Amino acid sequence: MKVRGIALWRVILLAVLIAIIATGSWLWFDWARFARTPLAVPVAGQSIDVARGASFKDIVRDLRNRKASRASPLYWRLLAMQMHASGRLHAGEYALRQGMTPRDLIGDMASGKVMQRNFTIVDGWTFADLRRALASVDTLTHDTASTDDAGIMKQLGAEGDNPEGRFLPETYAYVKGDTDSSILKRAYVAMTKTLDVAWPGRAQGLPLASPYEALILASIVEKETGRADERPRIAGVFVRRLQQRILLQTDPTVIYGMGAAYAGNIHKSDLTTDTPYNTYTRVGLPPTPIALPGRAAIQAALHPAEGKELYFVARGDGSHVFSSTLEEHNRAVACYQLKRCQ
Incomplete structure (x- = not known):
């Protein structure tokens, strides 16, 4: 009877071990599948904001709300550990590209590859047109909203100059949260350089x-x-x-x-x-x-x-x-x- 009891325990132990190995194997393959399966991004142009100090739970909640991923925060945390990206994800706005995998997204966040947006100054706009266009962009921080034209020129180091004509029509890349004054500064410098080069x-x-x-x-x-x-x-x-x-x-x-x-x-x-x-x-x-x-x-x-x-x-x-x-x-x-x- 004692021998039979020991044999039964061995069978049970073996069955448990097999179940653990099977479950572990299934979890491993499911995690690997998660890491390489593209996120559900039906249309281009979507993005995700990662706030400073955001946890994987916060990120995953946002992705779930967008129906881009149903994976648990644990899977994302394990992927970041496997990519040596834990603790070094950068805050910012990240593009959710069609065909992008969780590995791609973690890679972007780890390298700080934030989403680039574009603002185009159209040839022939007046400065008033430019200010209205900047004010309508909700992804910019509007730090010139309460500043008059003279104040903007003073801020650019051109106090007393009329702003009309002094900003080069071109497409300027920016990231969400950049200020409208930073775009004005770049356009002002670009026009100044253009004239400096062309005039001679x-x-x-x-x-x-x-x-x-x-x-x-x-x-x-x-x-x-x-x-x-x-x-x-x-x-x-x-x-x-x-x-x-x-x-x-x-x-x-x-x-x-x-x-x-x-x-x-x-x-x-x-x-x-x-x-x-x-x-x-x-x-x-x-x-x-x-x-x-x-x-x-x-x-x-x-x-x-x-x-x-x-x-x-x-x-x-x-x-x-x-x-x-x-x-x-x-x-x-x-x-x-x-x-x-x-």
Whole structure:
């Protein structure tokens, strides 16, 4: 009986051992499957925020709420240990890419590969447009919301300067929580460097006394056309009019000078009402840029097309008709604006 009892215990012990090994093997394979199986990310553009001091429990709760993962915090903690990432996960916003595995996500968090976002400053925006666009981005920290334009320029180290035109249209990468002032600073520095590089290589004989005057002219070119092939020609027209002291007579400067009074149309009274920006009443460039010019417009202002053209009029399809004499220009105006083509 004693021998039978010992044999029974051995059978039980063996069965328990087999059960433990089987359970352990199953858990191992299930954990390995978890580590290599892509997260459930049905659409691109999703992200997860990891706060400072967040635990795996917090991270997993967020992933569960998004239905991206159903795994337990233990699995995630074991994966981090296996990757030697425990205790060194960085706070921040992380992209949940389609096809991304838990191993990929832990790797991003361990290396601090936070999600990059983009903010684009559009060629031809005014500074007011730029400020409105920044204010609408909820992933930025808005530290300029209560600061006026003068205060922003002081913060950038350009106290007393008008902000119009001084920020380079381009796409700027940022991470969630960055300040809007940091984007303004980068755009301001980028424009300053662009002018510093471009100005020394300008065409000879330009009626421009400084890089700032080039910026003013570039802003007018930017607002007059969006066609790359026309920018140098339009710049050439304005350069020749400046050289000959002819009124620039460009509508975008008038519109800028009207400010909030502009309701979508220019009337004859607007063209005769004198403002510092009315190039129908004042010879030369306006006192400041009227928009944020892009690199192409700056290059056109500094390298205008040669020729004799002094006039241009819009065709209505985005392009313009250029003329060298007032007679030719009047015919073009009659044809394309008054629809009296001869």
